[in-house]
Amino acid sequence: xxxxxxxxxxxxxxxxxxxxxxxxxxxxxxxxxxxxxxxxxxxxxxxxxxxxxxxxxxxxxxxxxxxxxxxxxxxxxxxxxxxxxxxxxxxxxxxxxxxxxxxxxxxxxxxxxxxxxxxxxxxxxxxxxxxxxxxxxxxxxxxxxxxxxxxxxxxxxxxxxxxxxxxxxxxxxxxxxxxxxxxxxxxxxxxxxxxxxxxxxxxxxxxxxxxxxxxxxxxxxxxxxxxxxxxxxxxxxxxxxxxxxxxxxxxxxxxxxxxxxxxxxxxxxxxxxxxxxxxxxxxxxxxxxxxxxxxxxxxxxxxxxxxxxxxxxxxxxxxxxxxxxxxxxxxxxxxxxxxxxxxxxxxxxxxxxxxxxxxxxxxxxxx
Ligand SMILES: *Cc1c(COP(=O)(O)O)cnc(C)c1O
Numbered sequence: 001x002x003x004x005x006x007x008x009x010x011x012x013x014x015x016x017x018x019x020x021x022x023x024x025x026x027x028x029x030x031x032x033x034x035x036x037x038x039x040x041x042x043x044x045x046x047x048x049x050x051x052x053x054x055x056x057x058x059x060x061x062x063x064x065x066x067x068x069x070x071x072x073x074x075x076x077x078x079x080x081x082x083x084x085x086x087x088x089x090x091x092x093x094x095x096x097x098x099x100x101x102x103x104x105x106x107x108x109x110x111x112x113x114x115x116x117x118x119x120x121x122x123x124x125x126x127x128x129x130x131x132x133x134x135x136x137x138x139x140x141x142x143x144x145x146x147x148x149x150x151x152x153x154x155x156x157x158x159x160x161x162x163x164x165x166x167x168x169x170x171x172x173x174x175x176x177x178x179x180x181x182x183x184x185x186x187x188x189x190x191x192x193x194x195x196x197x198x199x200x201x202x203x204x205x206x207x208x209x210x211x212x213x214x215x216x217x218x219x220x221x222x223x224x225x226x227x228x229x230x231x232x233x234x235x236x237x238x239x240x241x242x243x244x245x246x247x248x249x250x251x252x253x254x255x256x257x258x259x260x261x262x263x264x265x266x267x268x269x270x271x272x273x274x275x276x277x278x279x280x281x282x283x284x285x286x287x288x289x290x291x292x293x294x295x296x297x298x299x300x301x302x303x304x305x306x307x308x309x310x311x312x313x314x315x316x317x318x319x320x321x322x323x324x325x326x327x328x329x330x331x332x333x334x335x336x337x338x339x340x341x342x343x344x345x346x347x348x349x350x351x352x353x354x355x356x357x358x359x360x361x362x363x364x365x366x367x
Contacts, residue, residue, distance in 0.1 A: 092237030167304025
């Protein structure tokens, strides 16, 4: 019998988010639960953002400014770009969706790294678009192989730096070679560089993709308020691209894709540089601690420039994940990314990190 949806929807698997704290409390009868599963900022949002949001609520009867004038101007100032290059969205996830919906037609293909951020694939699949996946190399993007795979039909190339779920990153030299080869193979392919964890990066060789926009007008940079700014629940992210490209997204997006409160929170968050610095420092300490302690448990941990680590347990991760849940520690199994033996674990407050390591030690029965 015919299904009520096209075949590409029938076979679509929903995105599986991290397990919520309340659900874990309910299911396991626990009161004290910590969540290190969704790369959320353990310090919470900036208090300045919270106050600005509270003030914005009395205007909820009004429709938002559909052009996001103030927000675009402030983001543009923050980045040193043209306001017309900025497209705000309901999280950067919406920009991913808009890019696929706007730029891909019938025969066009997207190029992805296998095992990278699942939303690229989910979105392409949901639109019935073709895509090609290039394998990783030792938990890292293989930019050389990706560039080599670009062809005349390639319309979008998705690249996460740092990557999620591995936390790994690439430096300037491989990125510059990638840009060159991509241009030689198909200058019309849009190169989408997803920098959701940009503000967490401490590595000096990390390439800020915005620097390359002038020489490569086919670049699209994605950033978000969900990660270091601690505003994941507000749903605010943005893309930066040539104004001519941005103008197409302004045709296809919903007129009020950003709520009226989101800019209030985002603007205040951009003004609270202290909160960003504190968050970055806490994370840097957390990464050092977690890497060092987890290695003592005999598991493999990939290097990370994000706010989480990829832990290869060398055995099926689901029972370990469940054992940790029973101890009130939520981590993220990632079998749907093709890593059945791995957990992705966000950094938390130092006490959370210690509790996570202790829980894993007990579940793995390491003396
Ligand atoms: C978290 C994350 C995002 C951000 O999603 P939002 O929709 O902005 O909350 C985008 N890309 C990657 C790779 C991420 O990990």
